[in-house]
Amino acid sequence: MPHTTPQAATAAWLTQLPPATAPALLDWLFDQGSLTRRLTALSAQHFSVTPLNEGWQPLRADECQALGLAPGAEGWVREVYLRGHGQPWVFARSVAARAALERGGFDLETLGSRSLGELLFSDDAFIRHPLQVCRYPSAWLPAEARHEGLWARRSRFERDGLSLLVAEIFMPALWQAAAKEAR
Structure with a gap:
């Protein structure tokens, strides 16, 4: 069942964190590679994608700003869990403007349980x-x-001309799995 994302909440998106930030956290947050590939390796190939919600809806203010869109612009929203060993390790939210998708010939609607990251x-x-x-x-x-x-x-x-904004939120179970692997 889709959930609605309250517009009132805000986030301060940063391009760097203080030098005293834990190295393991920085390694995961700023890794330039494919998160899908990294999660697949961490899970010893027990990786899956569970679609939660996808469809046309008004984008959040921070998403419109990041994509250079007018506030309240409509876009395609895809929300999934990236799972390791069946546990939700990452909640991912990907968005793109309607006009850009219609022009760009990129069909997000048919991804199903495939990883958008792997495609990108x-x-x-x-x-x-x-x-x-x-x-x-x-x-x-x-x-x-x-x-x-x-x-x-x-x-x-x-x-x-097609822009996709991909947000990945790291769940507690991921940090437990990453800590276990580091031992």
Whole structure:
């Protein structure tokens, strides 16, 4: 069942964190590679994508700003869990403007349980813009995943006038799995 994302919540998206930030956190948040590939490796190939919600809806103010759109612009929203060993490790929200999708010939509607990240990283025409990070507002998460202070990252991928904004919110189970692997 789709959840609505309150417009009132805000996030301060940053391009860097203080030098005293834990190296493991920085490694995950600012890794330039494919998160899908990294999660697949961490899960020893027990990785899956669970679609939660997708469809046309008004984009949040921060998303409109990041994509250079007028406030309240409509776009395609896709929300999924990226799972390792069946546990939700990452909540991902990807958005794109309606006009850009219709022009760009990129069909997000048919992804199903396939990873958008894998698709983006396998197409050399996509340019990835700098990563931004924040503490993600819990009001923007699905009710069953609401936790205060979760770290998130996002970046914009661009190809031939099509911009996709991909946000990845790191759930507590991921940090447990990453800590276990580090031991």
